[in-house]
Amino acid sequence: MTAAAAALATGRAAPMPTFLAPWPRTAWAALVAAHASVPAHVTDTNDAALASLMAASQAGDARAYQQLLRAILPIAAISIRRQGVPPDRVDDVVQEVLLTIHRARATYDPSRPFLPWLRAIAHRRAIDALRTHLRTAAREIFDEDAYLNHPGATQDADDALARADAAHRLRQAVTTLPPGQRQAVELLGLNEHSLEEAAGTTGRTKGALKVNLHRALAALRNRLGEGGDA
Amino acid sequence: MPDDVALQTLIADLSSQLRPVRALPPPWRRAALWCGAVLLVASVFALFADLNALMHRLMSTPDMWLSFLGALFTAILAASAAFITSVPGRSSLWALLPLPPLALWLSAGTAGCLRMEPAPGTVPEAPMHPMACIYFIVMVSVPLSILLMWQITRACPLRPALTASLAGLASAGAAAVILALVHPFDATYTDLLAHLVAVVLVVVGVRIAGERALRK
Numbered sequence: 392m393t394a395a396a397a398a399l400a401t402g403r404a405a406p407m408p409t410f411l412a413p414w415p416r417t418a419w420a421a422l423v424a425a426h427a428s429v430p431a432h433v434t435d436t437n438d439a440a441l442a443s444l445m446a447a448s449q450a451g452d453a454r455a456y457q458q459l460l461r462a463i464l465p466i467a468a469i470s471i472r473r474q475g476v477p478p479d480r481v482d483d484v485v486q487e488v489l490l491t492i493h494r495a496r497a498t499y500d501p502s503r504p505f506l507p508w509l510r511a512i513a514h515r516r517a518i519d520a521l522r523t524h525l526r527t528a529a530r531e532i533f534d535e536d537a538y539l540n541h542p543g544a545t546q547d548a549d550d551a552l553a554r555a556d557a558a559h560r561l562r563q564a565v566t567t568l569p570p571g572q573r574q575a576v577e578l579l580g581l582n583e584h585s586l587e588e589a590a591g592t593t594g595r596t597k598g599a600l601k602v603n604l605h606r607a608l609a610a611l612r613n614r615l616g617e618g619g620d621a
Numbered sequence: 622m623p624d625d626v627a628l629q630t631l632i633a634d635l636s637s638q639l640r641p642v643r644a645l646p647p648p649w650r651r652a653a654l655w656c657g658a659v660l661l662v663a664s665v666f667a668l669f670a671d672l673n674a675l676m677h678r679l680m681s682t683p684d685m686w687l688s689f690l691g692a693l694f695t696a697i698l699a700a701s702a703a704f705i706t707s708v709p710g711r712s713s714l715w716a717l718l719p720l721p722p723l724a725l726w727l728s729a730g731t732a733g734c735l736r737m738e739p740a741p742g743t744v745p746e747a748p749m750h751p752m753a754c755i756y757f758i759v760m761v762s763v764p765l766s767i768l769l770m771w772q773i774t775r776a777c778p779l780r781p782a783l784t785a786s787l788a789g790l791a792s793a794g795a796a797a798v799i800l801a802l803v804h805p806f807d808a809t810y811t812d813l814l815a816h817l818v819a820v821v822l823v824v825v826g827v828r829i830a831g832e833r834a835l836r837k
Contacts, residue, residue, distance in 0.1 A: 448639065449641065449642050449643075449644055450641055451639060451640060451641030452639075453636045453637065453639045454636075456635070456636050456639050457632055457633070457636040460632045460635065460636070461629075461632060464628065482625060482627070482628065485628060486627065486628065486631055489628070489631055489632065489635060490631075490635075491709075491777065493635045493638075494777055495709055495776070495777030496642055497642040497643065497644060497645050497775070497776075498644075498645055498707075498708045498709060498776045498777050499644065499709075500644060500645075500647070500708075501644060503710070507710040508709050508710035509710075510710075511709040511710040511711075511779060512709050512710075512779065515709075515779035515780070
């Protein structure tokens, strides 16, 4: 385990070896990132190790970047919670923070501390989330009683009674029809038989059945009214 | 600890998309680049300006000189503040940086209106002069603010409205400096008010348009 990896694990800053001092910072960071492990707990004191990982990430080291993003998850979550973001929203805001870090990674100056840069992003994304939450809460109203008491289209008691009443009146009107017309309505209208089936059942011709049906419908319209349910 | 599958998947995705990036130059260097572009535009206008008369006018009336310096430093410091606030982790108090020169600009302009002696080498204002000033400042500010906002989009402003407002103030200040090159008129209340209206228009316009651009 390298010095920076040990620093991440123990929470202490990684000193850059003096023999590497003339080298570019990214070379050291890449070396560190290649051997660093994901820290169990991250504190402010390992800012330098995180800064090294970020510098390596700017140089295109995907492994260092992955380790960095994993390492900053708890730091971002704590910053977000401190802003008052509800616990069930923290993960969403952490995702926003990760996306912002990815977009803003060129703005990090390797000569400056890493954690203030990270916390500024987490702080701002938390505030954005709270504003969005407040705007949504102002627009939407949760009225549990109104929701539970709202009648559904299929559960309207008045409508069900009206339909039952109309069906009863229709059945009564059908019973008053002459036998031929009543038979045509029952077979073709109510039981939805085809003309062939009805002709076979009654022994009447298709034409006679049609005539009886039309006469029956006309009689029902007269009795129940044009706007009725018949 | 947020270590669920979604976060780990996102981290894996972002890592796989990683490309090397060059760290942005310091804000002051980016501001200097923009000021260089403003200088280029100003030098084009200077070709059509009577620079001797301008220098005589400024040197003989301290309020005009101070007003000119106020506008100049408002532009420089507002641009610097815009670049600084576009970097995460920098204090938003940097936005106060252009306020002292802005106060100097306005107070020196007001002092010019109170001056009894007319400034040498000035001519009477035309009837539609204030409108022409507003039009000039707004029109010159448009390309300057577009350039500034384009430079800022390379960073990641966490307060887009604040950064865009500073960019608007910088552009309006620079446009006012350029206007002074071709503005052989003495200070008047209507002229000062026209400049103020133009600055407000530019700041509000750049704030609205810039905030949308920076949030994308």
